[in-house]
Amino acid sequence: MRRGALEEKPIQAFMQIHPARLEFVQGDIAQQDTDAIVNAANSSLLGGGGVDGAIHSAAGPELLAECRTLGGCQTGDAKITKGYRLKAHYVIHTVGPIFRNSPREAELLASCYQRSLELAGVHHLQSVAFPSISTGAYGYPVEQAAPVALRAVIGYLNMHTGVELVRFVLFDRQTFQVYQRAFDHLRPS
Numbered sequence: 001m002r003r004g005a006l007e008e009k010p011i012q013a014f015m016q017i018h019p020a021r022l023e024f025v026q027g028d029i030a031q032q033d034t035d036a037i038v039n040a041a042n043s044s045l046l047g048g049g050g051v052d053g054a055i056h057s058a059a060g061p062e063l064l065a066e067c068r069t070l071g072g073c074q075t076g077d078a079k080i081t082k083g084y085r086l087k088a089h090y091v092i093h094t095v096g097p098i099f100r101n102s103p104r105e106a107e108l109l110a111s112c113y114q115r116s117l118e119l120a121g122v123h124h125l126q127s128v129a130f131p132s133i134s135t136g137a138y139g140y141p142v143e144q145a146a147p148v149a150l151r152a153v154i155g156y157l158n159m160h161t162g163v164e165l166v167r168f169v170l171f172d173r174q175t176f177q178v179y180q181r182a183f184d185h186l187r188p189s
């Protein structure tokens with residue numbers, strides 16, 4: 001196991017998007033204590049590797065049992081379950097696009113973040129942690145995915161109240177740095 005990737009680093013960057021806060025941390029999404037954590041799921045919602053494997057193994061078998069009742073999820077959409085043995089009370093399962101370099105993918109990726117935040121809002125959740133959706137098994141280049149993810153989240157927070165904290169939890173140092181650079185690029189000077 002790559003211990004270095006799992007040791008939670010302190011929050012290394014944040015931005016206030018009045019009244020909400022956007023944070024970046026290198027760590028494990030399954031260990032977050034936000035009201036909800038977001039799962040980078042596949043369309044069956046019946047388990048996989050990466051983020052999905054880490055969340056299901058920390059949540060326990062009850063999570064898979066609830067996922068079986070949901071009838072899957074379309075790419076770009078999101079569904080919510082309880083968090084079971086996780087610190088987070090809810091898991092929002094979203095299905096990112098598989099990267100094939102087609103123009104629709106950025107829109108679908110943005111939709112994952114937006115639909116997840118909409119669900120959090122409907123359930124009156126105040127804090128949500130996201131992984132870097134689609135940039136693992138689904139092959140979306142992180143350099144392209146990070147600005148799409150950040151614009152979607154910032155756009156939502158600018159338009160809605162309710163969710164007060166969004167935390168990006170980036171597993172490895174390189175992904176963390178790419179998000180930080182994208183964030184510095186978008187931040188008003």
Ligand code: ADP
Pocket residue numbers: 027028029030040041049050051052054096131132133134135136137138139140169170171172175
């Ligand atoms: P997808 O199928 O949407 O690409 P993956 O789970 O394969 O999702 O990977 C998405 C991103 O999450 C990758 O950058 C991967 O390194 C990262 N990742 C893997 N495990 C974890 C974890 N436990 N916590 C946070 N991020 C993780």
